[in-house]
Amino acid sequence: MPRTKIDTGHKVEYLSILDDQNKLDKELEPDISEERLLELYRTMLFGRRFDERMLNLQRQGRIGTFPPIKGQEAAQMGAVFHLRPKDWLVPAFRETAAEIWRGRSPASVLLYYNGFNEGTIIPMEQRDMPMAVPVGSQILHAVGLAYAAKYRGTDEVVMTFFGDGATSEGDFHEGLNCAAVYQAPVVFICQNNHWAISIPLQKQMHTATIAEKAQAYGMPGIQVDGNDVLAVYAAVEEACTRARNSDGPTLIECVTYRVMMHTTADDPSRYRSEEEVAVWQKKDPLPRFETYLEEKGLLDATGRDDLEDKVQQQIQEAVDAAEKQMKELGDPIYMFDHLYEQLPPYLQRQKEELEMRLQAKKKEADHG
């Protein structure tokens, strides 16, 4: 037998609808109602402003460490916007805007980042997993959820988010492979923000794109301009349709950039230049979308100001609510709740031990 060539059709599509100069490709423009366009904008704006407020709170010592999302609003909102309440969201840890749009209260985000377990309470009606800190681990949960949804004969879709760094973990490769093998209705959204803490993309992987990895597992993969909310929206729409029609999973690589520090504990000046960041700041997804809306006549200066006011007011309410809750929630005995459905006897004894200690402490405080 001679050596023969196997054609794997190895080509990766790239999608951008609003280009760098904000020129719209009319042919590719997705069909989104005016109302939904404005809602999309509002949630992106909320994500941005809430992030800025959290940074302030963190700097004032009012919350702990958190990972800012600034610059990634289009990548997450353009994607999650397609989920219906019955679909599932399986986030990593940098999808605050997406989680809030799904129904997580901003106050609970603040509780979480100020060290309260109550900050991960998920409303009963919501089909979301809590954020996952162990990188890449959530990807497999999405595949399991999707398998179950398919097994139950539903048209539900499961959307999971992860970063460029996460694609190095075994869990990513196992997840994609299993989803393809079972043709599970998963939409994999990679927010390629070019950095995993201090590790740049070129040190993370040796491929030109992340999207091409989909081909190795036998599923469609596409790279999109992740700072172009229309492109993200269009690509994810296709993927969701595919999943709903039982045509299997899709990998979507949203090319974006982490313009802030990894978390508030990180110092990016140790490993990257201001110039690189400046290039990406010019591609900020928010003004790009604003220009589009302005040109469509959907947004003007007054409309924007109104929206800003509304968003700021909502944020203030969340901060007030969280700070009020934090005062009420302090009881440490709560740490014994929710480990098991029923507290085993040895843990019951430990709980009583802590209760006695707390009572003694209180007595001391009262008398002292």
Place this chain on the structure above:
Amino acid sequence: MAKMTMVQALNLALRQEMAKDDGVVLLGEDVGPDGGVFRVSDGLIDEYGEERVIDTPLAESAIVGMAIGMAVYGLKPVCEMQFSGFAYQAFHQLENHAARLRWRSQGRLTVPMVMRAPYGGGVRALEHHSESREAYWAHTPGLKMVIPSGPRNARALLLSAIRDPDPVIFYESKALYRAFREEVPEEEETMPIGTSQMVREGNDLTLIAYGAMLQPTLEAAAELAKDGIQAAVIDLLTIAPLDDSLMIESIRQTGRAVVVHEAPRSFGPGAEIITRLMESAFYYLEAPIQRVTGYDLIIPYFSREKLYMPDVKRILEAARATQIQ
């Protein structure tokens, strides 16, 4: 001698051993220009280059698995897990290979690697960043488990760990990283792995602790001394293989003991320590041995973590309970 934090002392150990032995390589996430998220490898990439200070892709199983290969080849890899809570990705490499290769090859292949990992609570970290799960590794035959308690012994033990012919898991308390400074000699200093240390003499009671728990234990001993109770304090330093000789010797004099660790209570290191004492010193015991530990819970998010962790007060209560009988 310079006064150093634990971070600086660990950096010194790495720097000196890399200068001395070109087989020593570091690998981990963000260990290069970033110097590790806690800066333990700060500046080392400038001195030793990318080939020896290896920023890896984000994959813990890869880090440990590759280190095993490097060690078998004859290098001395020092892996960094960014946080001990992310070492579980590498669990199967450690349990199935690092711990067994010497045994499986009947001594032909060895794995002289170190896996460093920050552990423990008390620094207001996000979830998965505060656990104390040394028991996992101590439970695995073939692995060594070391936990220093201060800058000077951290430096000396890390040097010994790198030179050790077997795989060593090296836990570093985040709470201790910058908590205090100690004189650390510039000249090389090692400490034997598998040997505990008497850090305070006493004939009335034996307190046994390690890592971040040594400080509150010493404070408790000082309090007890005010009441005329002289407590011996033993710093374990190595969890596995456990050195039980010093503690057995001590309890034969004191008849009373308290074990302190922040790890959960059930099946924790305390359970093993107390069993050893019971096996070898049962007839010397004057009171039930006490343990002061984390509760059998996942450590709560940081607003409540203080009450999860053992503190001086809890250690004192347990110490006094041993005096009653």
